[in-house]
Amino acid sequence: MTKEDLAIKEGLIKFEDEIAEIFTAGKVPAPIHLSDNNEDQLIEIFKKVDKKDWVFSTHRSHYHALLHGISKEWLREEIIRGNSITVCNPEHHFYSSGIVGGATPIALGVAMGLKRDGAKEHVWVFVGDMAAEGGVYHEAVSYAAKNDLPITFVVEDNGISTNTPTKKAWGESTSAPRIIRYEHKKTKYPHYGSGKWVTFG
Amino acid sequence: MEKMEKKELKYKNELTRATDYLAKNPKTIFLGQSVVYPGNSIFKTLENVPANQKIEMPVFEETQMGMCIGLALAGYIPVSIYPRFNFLLLAMNQLVNHLDKLPVITRGKVRPRVIIRTAIGSERPLFPGVQHSGDYTDAFKALGLTNIDIVRLDEPDQIFVAYKKALERADGKSTVLIEYGDYYNEK
Numbered sequence: 320m321t322k323e324d325l326a327i328k329e330g331l332i333k334f335e336d337e338i339a340e341i342f343t344a345g346k347v348p349a350p351i352h353l354s355d356n357n358e359d360q361l362i363e364i365f366k367k368v369d370k371k372d373w374v375f376s377t378h379r380s381h382y383h384a385l386l387h388g389i390s391k392e393w394l395r396e397e398i399i400r401g402n403s404i405t406v407c408n409p410e411h412h413f414y415s416s417g418i419v420g421g422a423t424p425i426a427l428g429v430a431m432g433l434k435r436d437g438a439k440e441h442v443w444v445f446v447g448d449m450a451a452e453g454g455v456y457h458e459a460v461s462y463a464a465k466n467d468l469p470i471t472f473v474v475e476d477n478g479i480s481t482n483t484p485t486k487k488a489w490g491e492s493t494s495a496p497r498i499i500r501y502e503h504k505k506t507k508y509p510h511y512g513s514g515k516w517v518t519f520g
Numbered sequence: 521m522e523k524m525e526k527k528e529l530k531y532k533n534e535l536t537r538a539t540d541y542l543a544k545n546p547k548t549i550f551l552g553q554s555v556v557y558p559g560n561s562i563f564k565t566l567e568n569v570p571a572n573q574k575i576e577m578p579v580f581e582e583t584q585m586g587m588c589i590g591l592a593l594a595g596y597i598p599v600s601i602y603p604r605f606n607f608l609l610l611a612m613n614q615l616v617n618h619l620d621k622l623p624v625i626t627r628g629k630v631r632p633r634v635i636i637r638t639a640i641g642s643e644r645p646l647f648p649g650v651q652h653s654g655d656y657t658d659a660f661k662a663l664g665l666t667n668i669d670i671v672r673l674d675e676p677d678q679i680f681v682a683y684k685k686a687l688e689r690a691d692g693k694s695t696v697l698i699e700y701g702d703y704y705n706e707k
Contacts, residue, residue, distance in 0.1 A: 405625045414593075418617045421598060424583040428590020428598075435549075436594070458583045510559060519645035 349401035420450035449480030536684035552601030581610035592632035631692030642701030
């Protein structure tokens with residue numbers, strides 16, 4: 320890490336510690352979700368994120384917001400106002416959602432819009448390891464790849480979703496899934512009905 | 521010999537006229553199943569929409585709704601199409617928790633405007649089954665959504681007015697427009 324990186328890291332940790340103190344003092348009328356020990360990874364990821372890019376975060380968004388250029392003062396006020404789980408700052412193209420994986424398809428839509436416009440901005444969407452097992456996440460990843468959309472998915476794997484161990488909940492067997500897939504692409508019938516005009520009566 | 525009176529059917533024509541009106545705004549994008557490829561009654565009302573304003577979607581209703589919110593954030597006016605009301609139920613997470621709540625969360629700074637079009641499945645002459653014929657209008661209204669209007673289109677005269685309002689409304693609200701499959705052939 321460079322000296323500059325270390326200063327950013329110290330700033331992140333100091334901010335969260337300060338929020339923890341304010342929360343402990345009973346001055347935040349809503350839940351908060353603090354980050355810790357992922358500063359190095361995020362500092363590296365955000366070196367690739369342009370200030371004009373769109374960032375979609377989770378209920379645990381303080382580090383993402385700060386690294387995307389949102390001021391500590393604004394963020395602190397927003398948290399004290401009770402909005403930690405849904406920090407949104409449209410001027411900075413920053414959105415987060417308190418619904419697990421909820422921001423993912425929204426991010427996908429922004430990426431589609433940017434591509435249609437020929438814009439240079441990129442979309443970054445952060446999800447936890449539980450959300451990354453979910454259906455919407457897989458749909459979004461698949462659609463983005465197959466349509467070459469300007470979006471990057473970042474999975475933040477802390478092994479738990481609230482207090483549920485992700486791997487324990489999903490199961491840990493490494494057996495290959497049993498799937499049978501066969502092709503039948505020619506049929507004489509349409510999607511429904513017989514393909515012939517019918518008179519009822 | 522008694523002359524047979526031919527009833528003038530306006531419902532489908534009005535849906536087509538209203539859809540054409542929406543499509544004149546270059547920022548509108550029509551997304552859903554059977555938007556580009558034929559397969560349901562709604563498709564016929566989209567035939568005049570320019571090809572570059574139509575996107576055929578996979579069957580992923582929740583993701584489709586989320587994408588439409590994202591498109592709205594990016595400056596578009598998405599028209600998100602669900603051919604049956606029962607299918608729209610699968611998109612409720614995005615509709616309730618994000619489309620309706622983003623204006624609240626951002627204290628009005630962001631008002632993603634999405635036009636949602638769905639249909640109560642036609643029951644005549646074939647009953648499509650209980651999973652394809654639901655009318656959840658009252659249930660949607662009972663959700664207490666503050667940024668989404670729920671409009672059931674019972675009569676042809678309502679249609680153009682409702683579509684125009686959905687497109688041009690100054691309050692930035694989204695609109696769910698609910699049509700009846702049976703009325704394509706009855707009104």
